Amino acid sequence: MNFFPQEYFKKDWFGLLIVVLMSGVIISFFKPAFLSSFNLYVLMLSVSLWLVVAMSQMIIIAIGQMNLSVGAIGGLVAISFTGLMEVHGFSIPYAILTGLLIGLFCGFINGFLTVKTGISAFIITLATLYIFKGMNLGITEAQPFYQIPESIKNFGNAKIIGPVPYLIIIPIIITVMMWLLMNKTQSGRNMLAYGNSVQSSELMGISPTKVVITAHVISGFLAAIGGMLVVCRLQLGTPNIGDSWLLPSFAAPVIGGAVLAGGKVDVIATTLGVIIVAIISQALVIFKIDPFFVQILLGFMILIAVFINRYREYKEERRKKIFIYEASHE
Amino acid sequence: MFKRLPNFAVTNQFGLFLLVIFFVLFFSFFTDGFSSRFNLFALSRVVAIDIMIGLAMMVVILTGGLNLSLGALGVSAAMFGGWLMETVGIPIIPAMLLTLAMGGFLGWINGYVTVKTGVHSFIVTLATMSIYFGMMTLFTEAEAFRKLPETFTDFGSLKIFNKYVSPLLLVSIFFVFLLFYFFKFTDLGRKLIAAGANPDAAELSGISVGQMFIYCHILSGLLAAVAALMLTSRIGAAIPSMAGNLGFDWLLPAFLAPVLGGTLLSGGKVTVFGTMLGAILVTLITNGLYLIEIGEFWIRFFLGIILLLAVLLDKAREFFAQKSNVLS
Numbered sequence: 073m074n075f076f077p078q079e080y081f082k083k084d085w086f087g088l089l090i091v092v093l094m095s096g097v098i099i100s101f102f103k104p105a106f107l108s109s110f111n112l113y114v115l116m117l118s119v120s121l122w123l124v125v126a127m128s129q130m131i132i133i134a135i136g137q138m139n140l141s142v143g144a145i146g147g148l149v150a151i152s153f154t155g156l157m158e159v160h161g162f163s164i165p166y167a168i169l170t171g172l173l174i175g176l177f178c179g180f181i182n183g184f185l186t187v188k189t190g191i192s193a194f195i196i197t198l199a200t201l202y203i204f205k206g207m208n209l210g211i212t213e214a215q216p217f218y219q220i221p222e223s224i225k226n227f228g229n230a231k232i233i234g235p236v237p238y239l240i241i242i243p244i245i246i247t248v249m250m251w252l253l254m255n256k257t258q259s260g261r262n263m264l265a266y267g268n269s270v271q272s273s274e275l276m277g278i279s280p281t282k283v284v285i286t287a288h289v290i291s292g293f294l295a296a297i298g299g300m301l302v303v304c305r306l307q308l309g310t311p312n313i314g315d316s317w318l319l320p321s322f323a324a325p326v327i328g329g330a331v332l333a334g335g336k337v338d339v340i341a342t343t344l345g346v347i348i349v350a351i352i353s354q355a356l357v358i359f360k361i362d363p364f365f366v367q368i369l370l371g372f373m374i375l376i377a378v379f380i381n382r383y384r385e386y387k388e389e390r391r392k393k394i395f396i397y398e399a400s401h402e
Numbered sequence: 403m404f405k406r407l408p409n410f411a412v413t414n415q416f417g418l419f420l421l422v423i424f425f426v427l428f429f430s431f432f433t434d435g436f437s438s439r440f441n442l443f444a445l446s447r448v449v450a451i452d453i454m455i456g457l458a459m460m461v462v463i464l465t466g467g468l469n470l471s472l473g474a475l476g477v478s479a480a481m482f483g484g485w486l487m488e489t490v491g492i493p494i495i496p497a498m499l500l501t502l503a504m505g506g507f508l509g510w511i512n513g514y515v516t517v518k519t520g521v522h523s524f525i526v527t528l529a530t531m532s533i534y535f536g537m538m539t540l541f542t543e544a545e546a547f548r549k550l551p552e553t554f555t556d557f558g559s560l561k562i563f564n565k566y567v568s569p570l571l572l573v574s575i576f577f578v579f580l581l582f583y584f585f586k587f588t589d590l591g592r593k594l595i596a597a598g599a600n601p602d603a604a605e606l607s608g609i610s611v612g613q614m615f616i617y618c619h620i621l622s623g624l625l626a627a628v629a630a631l632m633l634t635s636r637i638g639a640a641i642p643s644m645a646g647n648l649g650f651d652w653l654l655p656a657f658l659a660p661v662l663g664g665t666l667l668s669g670g671k672v673t674v675f676g677t678m679l680g681a682i683l684v685t686l687i688t689n690g691l692y693l694i695e696i697g698e699f700w701i702r703f704f705l706g707i708i709l710l711l712a713v714l715l716d717k718a719r720e721f722f723a724q725k726s727n728v729l730s
Contacts, residue, residue: 315647332522378521
């Protein structure tokens with residue numbers, strides 16, 4: 073009987089889980105304040121937001137592309153959402169619905185242009201980044217919207233039980249849905265197949281148009297939710313929402329072992345990647361370390377993760393070679 | 403002669419050149435003050451730096467990669483230069499050389515990590531962007547160097563050619579010709595292109611592709627440092643935020659100029675003069691949009707649209723070029 077199956081060691085998320093637990097234990101040993109109710113609340117809030125942003129990027133990484141405009145979509149939706157309520161007197165459900173539609177539409181434009189022109193997603197989303205951001209600034213003239221309905225403010229502040237914020241419900245639902253999408257549905261598998269090899273996926277009869285547009289639409293949708301979550305949390309709609317999303321959006325999936333060439337993403341590992349980034353950022357605050365260190369550290373973490381992934385790929389290739397060698401010599 | 407004409411007419415540079423002339427005429431007719439001495443001088447100062455930024459990105463695009471850390475790298479190098487000149491008190495020329503060395507070194511880090519890990523340069527430079535910018539902010543405590551030697555800052559406000567042009571533009575044009583010569587006539591330059599165009603073939607013919615890619619990143623770092631020094635000289639101070647947060651403000655001109663100029667994103671092709679024309683066109687349009695009073699905030703929107711149109715046009719041009727090849 074194997075009490076601790078070897079299988080777990082090979083999972084992407086296993087090592088990350090150890091890192092999360094270890095860092096939690098070490099930090100709370102030196103600073104018991106880390107486990108204080110308030111601190112856990114702040115931690116969960118930041119996890120909530122980054123989770124959505126990371127998933128928005130992860131699905132594009134799955135198809136082997138990148139989306140620079142995640143933050144710009146989030147920002148445009150955030151100001152539209154608040155602007156519609158403040159200036160045009162939309163009720164909350166209509167404002168949410170319009171916000172989501174804007175996100176879907178932005179994602180659709182990205183996907184459509186990428187797949188129909190064959191130009192790299194990097195350039196397309198760099199262009200749409202400026203288009204969406206330009207619209208955002210053009211509409212707001214860099215002024216925030218302050219008039220947020222009380223119920224939204226309350227939603228952003230309320231706690232379910234103890235330190236658990238209400239806000240975390242939406243990201244949890246999204247994460248579960250994303251796990252189901254990537255692991256249990258045909259369209260998720262199609263995306264991974266497309267990311268793995270465009271040519272062979274086409275030979276298998278997978279429509280590139282459908283895969284790419286679906287992925288970008290989901291990405292836009294998630295970015296829109298991310299933008300609105302920030303509004304709930306900040307209690308205002310500022311035009312600079314989303315400006316700082318680029319690095320964290322890539323950090324979590326990469327730390328979670330996503331292969332940037334596409335075809336391999338892990339929802340659980342990405343989630344743990346988000347938690348690691350959040351814990352470390354939080355720890356630096358607790359230890360009163362310069363906030364710019366967070367940026368430097370995040371950069372280093374991406375590089376280290378890249379090296380580790382590379383090493384694991386190398387080991388895996390070697391293992392396969394030995395296996396083939398042994399098999400051919402039996 | 404008759405057969406050559408259509409070929410020349412479909413080249414990117416020619417189209418760009420026509421566009422530049424068109425926009426110059428358009429803005430001179432429809433805006434006040436476009437052709438004024440003051441505006442042309444201001445334009446030449448901006449164009450000079452955009453050309454350098456475009457070239458710095460171009461040499462990395464040559465490898466099929468890209469350099470997101472361009473702005474962060476440039477600003478870090480310039481802040482280092484500012485520190486050398488103001489705090490340490492080193493004379494201008496050695497300080498500038500050390501700044502370039504710093505730029506080259508930061509570029510080398512990008513190249514080394516990219517080649518050794520085999521990961522796309524996008525993710526490597528995304529990480530180094532944040533590391534460089536973070537380190538720079540930490541070391542400078544986000545303070546600017548405002549007491550730079552006057553000879554250095556005066557250069558940026560100098561006016562030549564009947565006060566129409568900034569000497570900074572001459573520096574850029576010098577680098578344009580230097581790079582043109584480098585890629586066209588030197589052994590190393592050709593090797594870089596060969597490595598970018600077809601890494602496997604280059605490797606087989608005895609070129610160390612990894613080494614070449616590292617050289618491209620070093621060159622990119624050097625050119626970014628030159629651009630940042632020119633910007634410092636123009637502003638008259640080395641300011642941590644002169645390229646925006648994380649140096650992000652440089653990114654759009656950096657991609658626009660080479661892409662408009664006809665540099666292939668898949669690598670293996672450089673167009674030095676195309677990049678220069680691309681940078682001129684972008685600066686021209688930005689400047690014109692300001693003069694039309696379209697509203698400062700919509701400028702980004704239009705630049706995004708222009709980038710989109712540029713790549714779409716490029717695609718269409720490629721398509722028609724192939725079609726006419728097939729027909730003939």
